[in-house]
Amino acid sequence: MLAGFQNVTFEFGARAIIEDSTWHIHPNERIGLIGYNGTGKSTLLKLLVGEYQPSKGEVIRSRNTSIGYLHQDLLSFDTNESILQVALGAFEKVLLLEKEIEELGIQLEKNHEDEALLHLYSDKLHEMDTLDGYNIHHKTEEILQGLGFANADLQRPYKEFSGGWRMRVLLAKMILQQPDLLLLDEPTNHLDLPSIEWLEKYLLHYQGSVVIVSHDRWFLDRMVTKIVEVFPCQGK
Numbered sequence: 001m002l003a004g005f006q007n008v009t010f011e012f013g014a015r016a017i018i019e020d021s022t023w024h025i026h027p028n029e030r031i032g033l034i035g036y037n038g039t040g041k042s043t044l045l046k047l048l049v050g051e052y053q054p055s056k057g058e059v060i061r062s063r064n065t066s067i068g069y070l071h072q073d074l075l076s077f078d079t080n081e082s083i084l085q086v087a088l089g090a091f092e093k094v095l096l097l098e099k100e101i102e103e104l105g106i107q108l109e110k111n112h113e114d115e116a117l118l119h120l121y122s123d124k125l126h127e128m129d130t131l132d133g134y135n136i137h138h139k140t141e142e143i144l145q146g147l148g149f150a151n152a153d154l155q156r157p158y159k160e161f162s163g164g165w166r167m168r169v170l171l172a173k174m175i176l177q178q179p180d181l182l183l184l185d186e187p188t189n190h191l192d193l194p195s196i197e198w199l200e201k202y203l204l205h206y207q208g209s210v211v212i213v214s215h216d217r218w219f220l221d222r223m224v225t226k227i228v229e230v231f232p233c234q235g236k
């Protein structure tokens, strides 16, 4: 199991949203999470990622499971960084390593006989190779272009873009992170048709598990193989 609930209860104040719920998400599952407005779908995802804590029961996340979570609250995030930089943020480790290598290179120019420094430098280069770190710029550009960005756009600041285009940047970043479990809360709301088509193609080849909240039946029909329905708690 990748993640899930064991007898989870969650309330907002006195109002129960989820009562004694057990849900196990397994590898390679493609789940559509449906239910009427306000029944608690978004809340369920927030419990899964640990943004909310249950009042009873346990939220299970295997320690090695990486989760990508796409939702609309992300759109309020603002930055002067270019969209290329934002998407490249997916490669936090490699970017740090790039910096270290650059700094070590400068130091080595000054003391090229320092054996310890040389060793460190060659270790870092090796690590970069293992992480496939030399390709991140190429990969990122490719995905952004796939999502409809022109080459000239890649250096423009993220904050200049509208909601729909920001969503594409965040989607690109999440895809580049290659998480084991994707949680998509109404992903098609801010995307235009070509981007939805692109996302569909991507999801069909995606190896991990995915939970999609959507009111779009046609999209769900194509994307998922299992439906989980959320009902209002009894008597509420």
Ligand SMILES: Nc1ncnc2c1ncn2[C@@H]1O[C@H](COP(=O)(O)OP(=O)(O)OP(=O)(O)O)[C@@H](O)[C@H]1O
Binding pocket: 012, 017, 035, 036, 037, 038, 039, 040, 041, 042, 043, 044
């Ligand atoms: N921070 C909060 N404090 C109090 N109540 C909240 C809070 N967030 C959501 N709720 C309420 O909890 C219920 C579940 O909300 P949630 O957003 O999970 O529903 P949803 O199924 O995702 O709905 P939609 O289909 O409209 O996105 C709703 O009735 C909502 O009004």
Ligand SMILES: [Mg+2]
Binding pocket: 041, 042, 043, 185
């Ligand atoms: Mg919601």
